[in-house]
Amino acid sequence: MANPIAYIGIKALTLFQLTGELLQLFASTIYWSKHTFRNVDKIFHFMVKMGVNTLPIATFTSLFVGMVMVLQTGYTLEKFGMAESLGAIVPIAMARELGPVLTALLLAGRIGAAITAEIGTMTVSEEVDALKTLGINPVRYLAMPRFLACLCMLPVLVIYADVIGILGGASVAATYFHIPTKIYFDRMAESLQFIDIIKGLTKAAVFGATIAIVGCRYGLEAKGGAAGVGEATTRSVVCSFITIYILNYFITRLWL
Amino acid sequence: MAVNAIEIDIQKLSKSFRNFQVLKDLDLQIRASETTVIMGGSGTGKSVLLKHMIGLISPDSGKIFVRGVDITTQKGPALDTIRSRFAMVFQSAALLNSLTVAENVGLGLKEQHRFSKKEINEIVIEKLKLVKMEHKYNSLPGELSGGMKKRVGIARALAMSPEVVLYDEPTAGLDPIMAGNIDELILELKQKFKMTAVVVTHDMQSAFYIGDHICMLYQGKIIEEGSPESIRHSSNDYVIQFITRHKSVQT
Numbered sequence A: 001m002a003n004p005i006a007y008i009g010i011k012a013l014t015l016f017q018l019t020g021e022l023l024q025l026f027a028s029t030i031y032w033s034k035h036t037f038r039n040v041d042k043i044f045h046f047m048v049k050m051g052v053n054t055l056p057i058a059t060f061t062s063l064f065v066g067m068v069m070v071l072q073t074g075y076t077l078e079k080f081g082m083a084e085s086l087g088a089i090v091p092i093a094m095a096r097e098l099g100p101v102l103t104a105l106l107l108a109g110r111i112g113a114a115i116t117a118e119i120g121t122m123t124v125s126e127e128v129d130a131l132k133t134l135g136i137n138p139v140r141y142l143a144m145p146r147f148l149a150c151l152c153m154l155p156v157l158v159i160y161a162d163v164i165g166i167l168g169g170a171s172v173a174a175t176y177f178h179i180p181t182k183i184y185f186d187r188m189a190e191s192l193q194f195i196d197i198i199k200g201l202t203k204a205a206v207f208g209a210t211i212a213i214v215g216c217r218y219g220l221e222a223k224g225g226a227a228g229v230g231e232a233t234t235r236s237v238v239c240s241f242i243t244i245y246i247l248n249y250f251i252t253r254l255w256l
Numbered sequence B: 001m002a003v004n005a006i007e008i009d010i011q012k013l014s015k016s017f018r019n020f021q022v023l024k025d026l027d028l029q030i031r032a033s034e035t036t037v038i039m040g041g042s043g044t045g046k047s048v049l050l051k052h053m054i055g056l057i058s059p060d061s062g063k064i065f066v067r068g069v070d071i072t073t074q075k076g077p078a079l080d081t082i083r084s085r086f087a088m089v090f091q092s093a094a095l096l097n098s099l100t101v102a103e104n105v106g107l108g109l110k111e112q113h114r115f116s117k118k119e120i121n122e123i124v125i126e127k128l129k130l131v132k133m134e135h136k137y138n139s140l141p142g143e144l145s146g147g148m149k150k151r152v153g154i155a156r157a158l159a160m161s162p163e164v165v166l167y168d169e170p171t172a173g174l175d176p177i178m179a180g181n182i183d184e185l186i187l188e189l190k191q192k193f194k195m196t197a198v199v200v201t202h203d204m205q206s207a208f209y210i211g212d213h214i215c216m217l218y219q220g221k222i223i224e225e226g227s228p229e230s231i232r233h234s235s236n237d238y239v240i241q242f243i244t245r246h247k248s249v250q251t
């Protein structure tokens, strides 16, 4: 690059444009959500597909994260003779932060990529153009059902991931630190509030919406055959990850 | 014969991709209830021109009037309304790969939510019969040959009961008999329903058989246009070469 300032300028402009495009697609998806009722079966179909595809990896991830969290935290707590407080720490971290974020990242890699690949293939093979000539709005037909499915499915997956993570934590607490399971859960009941769970699930819904919108945007803008679709898929996942990190930070700050 | 109204009026249309100018100040008028044939070498921009007519590509400059309305300035529902009179047969057929043949043909009607399943099914079978594809009703596009996909694409376009159909190489990849059937179909639709057709083709036999008006696209412009008779007797070297495959002809 000859001129670094020009380079940064161009990058910043591209970023603004991308943000604008994502917001515009979001708005138009919301608009077309008025047809939710007619598409319930399609939305449900996507939800089941997302659930089935993500469940195995979500189980593994949250189980091991819950377990390692207890190992790491318990190690420190034990020094102060506070290992019994494990139940007050790990479940909150799981419900507020790790459950939503980790599951969202999994969904972005697993489902966001699939959405871009699927819609991108349709875009480069003129199927999306064909939809337009048939009077079918691609946002309504392709983006809206996936958006609503992601929005609804991610919170469900997060509840599941939270439970698995907390159980995984309890098992390590019991076997490694010899904390009776009852105490772990008593501590959890004292400290984990319903609002923590609601906040975690709200985050999850926001992330779910993000993944679908980003996935659809990169799919609808795909160019240049199969190679282009591959490229779009990678970019889509990277964009989802970054957006999730940023949104997570700001939502958390807002709620502190 | 009375002169038909102008359906599509293209004025000074220009389009470039990156640094490559495909269409240069192109002017073209498509008359209603006629079949206009567009000929031209591969990669001269025939598909690009056709996609402009239905608003799938926006021009860099120029206007496209459809019944007096400039579609280049339209978008959203307004564009949808104009488009609803149009249908397009894609060069690649562009069938939805995840849907069966019947679902593809009925897709546009289904998404209108105006017809019952039974009504849609009747229309689907009727249109598939027109292109002799009713036996592949339940097949997926991946199981069909290129020519078969093309025919399903035609059925899908006709299912929308359009007034104007844009055909992008409808007979490419078909055997001569099937190509002849499609030609007859296009003629019949014009005679029975006064349908307007714009047909991009390399098939000279087909062009002269179905065309009321033939245009030659070369280097971004329409270099010659007229009745089949006048094109046949054209003195333009490129046109002569295009229709006879040779540089010069004895007459």
Ligand SMILES: Nc1ncnc2c1ncn2[C@@H]1O[C@H](COP(=O)(O)OP(=O)(O)O)[C@@H](O)[C@H]1O
Pocket (backbone or CB within 6 Å): B017, B018, B022, B040, B041, B042, B043, B044, B045, B046, B047, B048, B049
């Ligand atoms: N979406 C696009 N992006 C970039 N170049 C394109 C695009 N569509 C068409 N072109 C280019 O425009 C030219 C005309 O293409 P096309 O209209 O498909 O030709 P044909 O006359 O064979 O139908 C070609 O050189 C093609 O590479």
Ligand SMILES: [Mg+2]
Pocket (backbone or CB within 6 Å): B046, B047, B048, B091, B168
């Ligand atoms: Mg073409």
